[in-house]
Amino acid sequence: xxxxxxxSIADAGRLMARGEITxxxxxxAFLKRIxxxxxxxxxxxxxxxxxxxxxxxQADMEMKGGVRRGPMHGIPxxxxxxxxxxxxxxxxxxxxxxxxxxxxxAETVRRLKDAGGVLLGxxxxxxxxxxxxxxxxxxxAVLNPWNTKHQPGGSSSGSGAAVAAALCMGAMGSDxxxxxxxxxGYCGTxxxxxxxxxxxxxxIFPLAFSLDTAGPLAWTVEDCALMLDVLAGHDxxxxxxxxxxxxxxxxxxxxxxxxxxxxxxxxxxEGKDSVTADMKKGIDEAVRVLKDLGAEVExxxxxxxxxxxxxxRVIITTEAHAIHRQDVIATPEKFGYTTRxxxxxxxxxxxxxxxxxxxxxxxxxxxxRACMRGYDLVMTANHWGAPETFExxxxxxxxxxxxxxxxxxxxxxxxxxxVCCGFGSDGFPLSFQLAGHAFDEASVFAAGAAYxxxxxxxxxRPSL
Amino acid sequence: xxxxxxxxxxxxxxxxxxxxxxxxxxxxxxxxxKGYVGLLALMERIPSRWAWAAEPPHVFRADE
Numbered sequence: 001x002x003x004x005x006x007x008s009i010a011d012a013g014r015l016m017a018r019g020e021i022t023x024x025x026x027x028x029a030f031l032k033r034i035x036x037x038x039x040x041x042x043x044x045x046x047x048x049x050x051x052x053x054x055x056x057x058q059a060d061m062e063m064k065g066g067v068r069r070g071p072m073h074g075i076p077x078x079x080x081x082x083x084x085x086x087x088x089x090x091x092x093x094x095x096x097x098x099x100x101x102x103x104x105x106a107e108t109v110r111r112l113k114d115a116g117g118v119l120l121g122x123x124x125x126x127x128x129x130x131x132x133x134x135x136x137x138x139x140x141a142v143l144n145p146w147n148t149k150h151q152p153g154g155s156s157s158g159s160g161a162a163v164a165a166a167l168c169m170g171a172m173g174s175d176x177x178x179x180x181x182x183x184x185g186y187c188g189t190x191x192x193x194x195x196x197x198x199x200x201x202x203x204i205f206p207l208a209f210s211l212d213t214a215g216p217l218a219w220t221v222e223d224c225a226l227m228l229d230v231l232a233g234h235d236x237x238x239x240x241x242x243x244x245x246x247x248x249x250x251x252x253x254x255x256x257x258x259x260x261x262x263x264x265x266x267x268x269x270e271g272k273d274s275v276t277a278d279m280k281k282g283i284d285e286a287v288r289v290l291k292d293l294g295a296e297v298e299x300x301x302x303x304x305x306x307x308x309x310x311x312x313r314v315i316i317t318t319e320a321h322a323i324h325r326q327d328v329i330a331t332p333e334k335f336g337y338t339t340r341x342x343x344x345x346x347x348x349x350x351x352x353x354x355x356x357x358x359x360x361x362x363x364x365x366x367x368x369r370a371c372m373r374g375y376d377l378v379m380t381a382n383h384w385g386a387p388e389t390f391e392x393x394x395x396x397x398x399x400x401x402x403x404x405x406x407x408x409x410x411x412x413x414x415x416x417x418x419v420c421c422g423f424g425s426d427g428f429p430l431s432f433q434l435a436g437h438a439f440d441e442a443s444v445f446a447a448g449a450a451y452x453x454x455x456x457x458x459x460x461r462p463s464l
Numbered sequence: 465x466x467x468x469x470x471x472x473x474x475x476x477x478x479x480x481x482x483x484x485x486x487x488x489x490x491x492x493x494x495x496x497x498k499g500y501v502g503l504l505a506l507m508e509r510i511p512s513r514w515a516w517a518a519e520p521p522h523v524f525r526a527d528e
Contacts, residue, residue: 210521310506317503332487341495347484348477348500353507358520360510397499400506 004029005166009223023074027056043162047121071226073116078168081122082205106203123158131339145462153186155179160187170218178406184418185382188429191217196413197242200235208319221448225249252442253449258294268305269381276385282430309403321346382431
């Protein structure tokens with residue numbers, strides 16, 4: 001009997017459509033594994049076993065009657081605990097919201113449920129998708145399933161760890177400066193930050209309005225595409241939501257990539273700051289695989305990585321302060337010690353500094369677009385090397401060290417996916433990013449899925 | 465922001481912190497001072513001189 005918890009969403013969907021497995025069996029397998037294993041990595045804050053079993057029974061009944069709602073029908077998934085869920089507490093991993101029970105679902109949650117998805121529970125996050133995981137918060141820190149002495153990356157920490165540990169088939173994250181792609185990279189999953197405006201943020205705790213995006217993490221690129229098929233689409237209740245044509249992302253995963261042109265932003269990860277030797281080797285090998293598949297990969301020099309990094313960081317610092325100002329004034333002691341200071345810092349940024357940064361953002365977006373002229377995708381490293389360990393105290397202002405390799409595509413709003421490209425000598429996953437033009441997630445999925453089919457890295461899971 | 469102005473000293477920063485309306489401990493102020501000075505140094509990359517009509521986007525749209 002196949003281990004149901006390591007099936008892909010695509011395979012599970014096919015097996016359910018043929019009546020070879022049921023959503024109830026799948027859901028029970030995940031609930032059992034969560035019970036047996038999750039205490040080792042603390043990825044779940046709330047497990048919604050009864051809700052999940054009821055949704056699975058409903059899906060089985062519908063599929064038995066010939067109703068097929070789409071790729072997420074009967075599929076068990078988890079939510080970063082900043083997604084509002086009707087009747088289920090939504091904590092933001094914070095004392096401030098530890099008893100908060102919303103009355104309606106976030107728009108993305110509504111779409112996943114309408115598509116027949118089975119909610120297994122809510123998973124841990126950096127506090128309000130920003131602060132580090134520190135002992136002064138109400139829930140334990142999520143651990144990396146590849147080595148529990150290390151962090152899983154954040155802020156969608158529970159989403160990355162739970163997917164990698166086969167505790168759910170897919171999980172929702174959010175990405176303001178890299179919060180989907182960091183845990184995806186450190187935990188060895190796939191993940192996509194969609195184009196700004198493609199997926200509704202309505203009902204998700206905000207961090208920085210003009211950068212926030214919502215998107216999926218899953219074991220494979222194709223599974224992320226299938227989740228995005230359900231999630232994408234205009235929402236009039238989200239001010240940043242775009243009206244775009246419907247695209248079949250699942251089908252895009254099977255497009256040939258012969259002739260696709262990829263700009264390699266090598267200067268971002270092999271300059272003054274450099275990725276580890278293992279990471280460099282993994283990316284070089286990935287370039288070779290993509291070339292063998294027919295893509296043309298050429299080095300292109302983009303604006304300096306530090307420009308994107310500081311641009312995004314000033315915007316996040318300012319907007320996050322505006323969002324959380326009342327709480328950091330009234331109840332500063334309820335925040336973790338890193339979160340509080342990160343939210344307070346924005347009080348010192350002037351309006352002129354913020355507006356200059358927004359102007360800079362437009363300039364960087366136009367410059368990036370110019371560099372991408374004639375190319376379908378940008379390829380670059382996803383992260384610098386192994387994830388950090390849990391040393392206390394943690395750095396308050398983590399962004400003063402190395403620049404973020406994920407920030408460029410938050411600043412420009414482009415879609416960017418994380419793709420695992422092997423494992424380092426330390427046992428941690430290696431990964432690269434593929435970014436497309438705005439709203440061209442299809443090309444990102446095509447290249448990422450083709451790469452995964454041509455390599456064997458999806459067959460290795462962490463042992464817990 | 466590109467400017468030759470020196471970053472604030474801890475004392476100057478403390479005065480400014482008192483005007484923010486935040487409830488800050490001495491330890492908070494020390495951390496925030498380090499963070500702000502670090503941020504300012506990185507912000508040297510952001511031009512401060514723009515054409516007066518260079519309007520920033522009101523709501524960022526990737527499809528503009």
